[in-house]
Amino acid sequence: xxxxxxxxxxxxDLGMIALRGDLAAIADAAGMAAPERTCIATDGPRSLAWMxxxxxxxxxxxxxxxxxxxxxxxxxxxxxxxxxxxxxxRAVFDVVGPGxxxxxxxxxxxxxxxxxxxxxxxxxxxQVAAAIWRIEGGFRVIGFRSTGDYxxxxxxxxxxxxxxxxxx
Numbered sequence: 001x002x003x004x005x006x007x008x009x010x011x012x013d014l015g016m017i018a019l020r021g022d023l024a025a026i027a028d029a030a031g032m033a034a035p036e037r038t039c040i041a042t043d044g045p046r047s048l049a050w051m052x053x054x055x056x057x058x059x060x061x062x063x064x065x066x067x068x069x070x071x072x073x074x075x076x077x078x079x080x081x082x083x084x085x086x087x088x089x090r091a092v093f094d095v096v097g098p099g100x101x102x103x104x105x106x107x108x109x110x111x112x113x114x115x116x117x118x119x120x121x122x123x124x125x126x127q128v129a130a131a132i133w134r135i136e137g138g139f140r141v142i143g144f145r146s147t148g149d150y151x152x153x154x155x156x157x158x159x160x161x162x163x164x165x166x167x168x
Contacts, residue, residue: 005099005159006138010152011092015065016142017058017072018051021081026056029075030068040120040133049120049131057131062087091148093141093155100138102165106158108132112139126154 019026027034027041027048035041035050042048046064049057060068065087072083095103104112107125110132115121120133128147132139143151 004097004161005164006095006097006103008103008152008155008159009094009096011094011140013062014092015060015062015068015085015087016090017060017065017069018084018086019056019058019072019076019082020054021076021079023050023054023056025076025079025081026072029072030056030058032058035120038120039118041118049133051122051131057086089145091143091145091151093143093152094135094138095141095155095159096135096138097159099159099164102163103155103158104132104139104141105165106163107154115139125151 023034030048032043032046032048033041035048035056037050040047040049045061047059049059051057058068065085069083069085076083101112104110108123110121110123115134117134120131122131124130128143128151130141130143130151132141141155
């Protein structure tokens with residue numbers, strides 16, 4: 001019997017903080033390098049993702065989130081900035097395995113196989129908004145919690161054994 005293209009795993013131990021304002025000031029306040037346009041900068045367990053010219057998403061271990069919100073709020077005080085804990089508003093999945101790029105390519109207009117490490121893509125997966133980037137052995141996908149069940153379902157369906165995109 002054929003193996004699934006990839007393993008789809010929900011990720012539940014992440015905190016996420018949406019940050020709006022000057023990206024250099026945000027990166028400085030977060031103690032991280034500012035991500036280049038459409039990229040994600042990672043330092044240990046923390047990542048800072050470019051979401052738009054004035055928006056970043058700090059992704060970190062969930063237990064660190066409350067302290068990080070407080071630290072960022074204090075560091076950005078007096079600046080035109082927003083710090084918002086959006087951890088509970090997001091659903092996160094890892095797509096890992098030899099066919100992970102096929103799973104992503106079936107659902108999003110992304111050449112996942114050619115996506116470089118450190119690149120973040122904001123796109124749609126079927127009917128819903130998502131952000132995608134490479135992780136060890138595959139990809140991480142973030143969507144809205146309100147569409148999390150649907151996102152998990154379409155990812156699992158796209159990973160069904162024998163459904164790869166390569167010629168058979």
